[in-house]
Amino acid sequence: MWALPEFFQMWAVFAIVAVGVYLYVSERFSIETTSVGLIFTLMLFGNLFTPSDQGLDSASMLSGFAAPALITIMALLVVGQGLFQTGALESMTVAINKALDHKPRRTLTLVFGAAFAVSMFMNNTPVVVMFIPVLAAMSGKMGVTASRYMMPLSFLCILAGMTTLIGSSTNLLVNDVLVRTTDLSLSFFTQFVPGMTLAAIGATFIVIAGPWLIPDRESEEPALQSTGQQYIAQIRVTADHPLDGVEPVAGLYRQLREVTVRMVQRGETAFLPPFEENLQSGDVLIIAATRPQLSALLKTRPQYLHGMLDIGAFSDGDASPDSSIMLSEAVVAPGSRMIGRNIEQIGFRRQTGCLVLGIQRRSRMIRKRMLDIRLEAGDILLLFGYEKDISALRQNRDLILLDWSTAELQDIRKAKLARIVFVATIALAALSFVPIEIAALGGAIGMIAAGCLNIRQAVRALDMRIFLLIGAAFAMGLALERTGGAEFIGNSVVSAVLPFGTQALIAAVFLIVAIFTNIISNSAAALLFAPIALSISEKADIDPIVMVLTVIFAANCSFATPIAYQTNLLVMGPGHYRFGDFARFGVPLILLLWVSYVLLAPYLFGL
Numbered sequence: 001m002w003a004l005p006e007f008f009q010m011w012a013v014f015a016i017v018a019v020g021v022y023l024y025v026s027e028r029f030s031i032e033t034t035s036v037g038l039i040f041t042l043m044l045f046g047n048l049f050t051p052s053d054q055g056l057d058s059a060s061m062l063s064g065f066a067a068p069a070l071i072t073i074m075a076l077l078v079v080g081q082g083l084f085q086t087g088a089l090e091s092m093t094v095a096i097n098k099a100l101d102h103k104p105r106r107t108l109t110l111v112f113g114a115a116f117a118v119s120m121f122m123n124n125t126p127v128v129v130m131f132i133p134v135l136a137a138m139s140g141k142m143g144v145t146a147s148r149y150m151m152p153l154s155f156l157c158i159l160a161g162m163t164t165l166i167g168s169s170t171n172l173l174v175n176d177v178l179v180r181t182t183d184l185s186l187s188f189f190t191q192f193v194p195g196m197t198l199a200a201i202g203a204t205f206i207v208i209a210g211p212w213l214i215p216d217r218e219s220e221e222p223a224l225q226s227t228g229q230q231y232i233a234q235i236r237v238t239a240d241h242p243l244d245g246v247e248p249v250a251g252l253y254r255q256l257r258e259v260t261v262r263m264v265q266r267g268e269t270a271f272l273p274p275f276e277e278n279l280q281s282g283d284v285l286i287i288a289a290t291r292p293q294l295s296a297l298l299k300t301r302p303q304y305l306h307g308m309l310d311i312g313a314f315s316d317g318d319a320s321p322d323s324s325i326m327l328s329e330a331v332v333a334p335g336s337r338m339i340g341r342n343i344e345q346i347g348f349r350r351q352t353g354c355l356v357l358g359i360q361r362r363s364r365m366i367r368k369r370m371l372d373i374r375l376e377a378g379d380i381l382l383l384f385g386y387e388k389d390i391s392a393l394r395q396n397r398d399l400i401l402l403d404w405s406t407a408e409l410q411d412i413r414k415a416k417l418a419r420i421v422f423v424a425t426i427a428l429a430a431l432s433f434v435p436i437e438i439a440a441l442g443g444a445i446g447m448i449a450a451g452c453l454n455i456r457q458a459v460r461a462l463d464m465r466i467f468l469l470i471g472a473a474f475a476m477g478l479a480l481e482r483t484g485g486a487e488f489i490g491n492s493v494v495s496a497v498l499p500f501g502t503q504a505l506i507a508a509v510f511l512i513v514a515i516f517t518n519i520i521s522n523s524a525a526a527l528l529f530a531p532i533a534l535s536i537s538e539k540a541d542i543d544p545i546v547m548v549l550t551v552i553f554a555a556n557c558s559f560a561t562p563i564a565y566q567t568n569l570l571v572m573g574p575g576h577y578r579f580g581d582f583a584r585f586g587v588p589l590i591l592l593l594w595v596s597y598v599l600l601a602p603y604l605f606g607l
Helices: 006-028 031-049 058-066 066-088 090-102 102-118 124-144 147-161 169-181 193-213 293-298 303-307 348-351 387-395 410-432 436-449 457-460 464-482 485-500 502-518 521-538 544-555 568-573 579-605
Strands: 232-238 259-265 269-271 284-289 325-332 355-360 380-386 401-406
Touching: 006 102, 006 464, 006 485, 031 464, 058 066, 058 169, 066 124, 066 410, 066 436, 066 457, 066 464, 066 568, 090 457, 102 124, 124 147, 124 348, 124 410, 124 436, 124 568, 147 193, 147 568, 147 579, 169 232, 169 521, 169 544, 193 544, 193 579, 232 293, 232 380, 259 387, 293 325, 293 355, 325 387, 348 355, 348 387, 380 387, 387 401, 410 436, 436 457, 436 521, 464 485, 464 502, 464 521, 464 568, 485 521, 502 521, 502 544, 502 579, 521 544
Parallel strands: none
Antiparallel strands: 232 284, 232 355, 259 269, 259 284, 325 380, 325 401, 355 380
C-alpha cells in the first residue's frame, strides 16, 4: 500500500467520479458495466493509495449494497410486481380508462394531482410505486408510450416532497442536523410557502416543456404477436356472476360490448342476436373475441374467470406455489387424434392439465357451444394452464405449441390479498410505525407468503441496473466525503462569492448542492452540505433556517440523473429511459428552480 498525500487522494477521486459520470451519460458501456467498474476502481484505489483507517477499504466501498435505501427500493419493486401479477389495481385502471373516454385531460390531471397531494404527507417512494401501473394502463388506453408519463410522475412527487417536513427523507435528515447543531428545528409546515411556490413553477414547466423534452421510448421487449383473428369461447353465468340478471340494451349486452355475443344457450333453447332476454344463472354465452379481448375478460373480475373456466376445476392446489398461470396457443396438427372429436370427448383437461378457453377457425363462422365444436386440422386452441403443463405440450404430437404466443397471465384470485398487503405496507411507512425499509421488506415477504407472486417472479422484479447504480453512487459519495472533496468544493465556492452579498451566497450554495445531489444522491448531498450551510450562516450572519431550507430545496432538485433519487430509478424501467434522458429534461428544470429561488428569496425570507 502506497498512501498518497490527502491532496492527491482528493483529486484522484474527483477524476474517478468525473470519468464515471461521463461513462453513464455517454452510454459507451452498459449501466451495469460502468457501475461495477466504478466500484472496482474505488475499491482498488482505497486499498492501494489510502491509509487503512481512512474508511476507503473494500468493506466501506461495498457497504452501499446494504444501505436502507437500496433495500427499500428492491423490496418495493417486489411489492409492485405482486400488485401487477394479481391485477390488484385493475378495477382502478378500468374506472380511469372509462373516464378517459370522455374527459382524458381532466382524468390525467386528477391522477397526477392525487399523486402530488399524497406525496406531500408521506414518503414519495411508495406513492410512485402505487401510480406506476395506473399510468402505464392509462398510456396504453390513450395510445402513447409510458415514457411520456413516468418521468413527470417521479418529478411531481419529488416537487411535492419539498412542501412539508415529512414529504421527503431528505428534509428529515437536514432537520436532524439542524437540531443537533443548534437549538432550532423545522416545524411541519416551515417550508410550505417557498416549497409550494417552487413546486408550482416546476409543475408548470413539466406541463409546458414535457411534450418536447421527454423522450418517446418504446419498450425494447418484443411485442406479443397477435393475428387479430377471433376465437369462439364461452362463459357460463353462475348464481354470483356479474352477468346474472343483466338486461339487453338495443339487442346487446353492454357489459360485454368489447366482445361479440353470438348465441345464448339456455337449456335446449338457443337465443340469437338481437337479444331480448335477461341473462340468468345457468345460461351459456357463446362469444367471439380476439385474444387480447379474452385476456381482458380474465383480468376484470374473478367471477368472469370462473365462468370462462367451465371445463373441469382449476384450483390453487393444482400446482406448486412456484407455478405461474400462462396463456398460450396451439395448432391441431395434421393427423392428430383430436380431429373429429370435441373437447369433452378428448378429455383435454385430464390429458394435458390445461383448459381450452377458445377455438379459432378461419374457414367459417361458428355459432354453437364451444364444447360441441368438433376439431379440425389447423384449428388454433387458446390454452390456459400452469407453466409446467403448458411446457409439457411441446412433447405432444397432437398439438403444435406456438411458443411465441406464450405469456404469463395475472392471477386475479389473489388480488384482494395483494391489496391488503400493499395497504398495510403503505400505512406502516406513512405513519412511521417502523422505518420505511422494514415496512417495504415486510410487504415483499407478505406478497410472497400470500401467494401473490412466487420466488421466481419476485427475483425477476429485482432490477440489476438499480441495484448496481445505488451501490456505485454510495461508493462515489463516500469517497468524496472521506477524501474531503465535497467540503473542499463547497468552501472554495462560498469563499469566492461571499463578498458579493447574501443573495449571491444563497445562489452558490443552492447550485453546488443541486449539482452534488445528482451525482451522489440527495440524501448524501444533504448530509454533506447541511453542516457547511450552518457554518456559512454563522459567518455571514444569515438566518440558519434560510440556509437549511436552501439545502433542502437544492437537495430535492434530483432531476438530472436516475441515481439522484430512488423514484427516478423506479420509473427508469417502466419508462424505458436511458441515463441521459433525465439530464435532457432535468437540467432545465433545475436551472429554472435555481433562478426562481434566488430571485424570490428576498421576498420569501425578508432578506
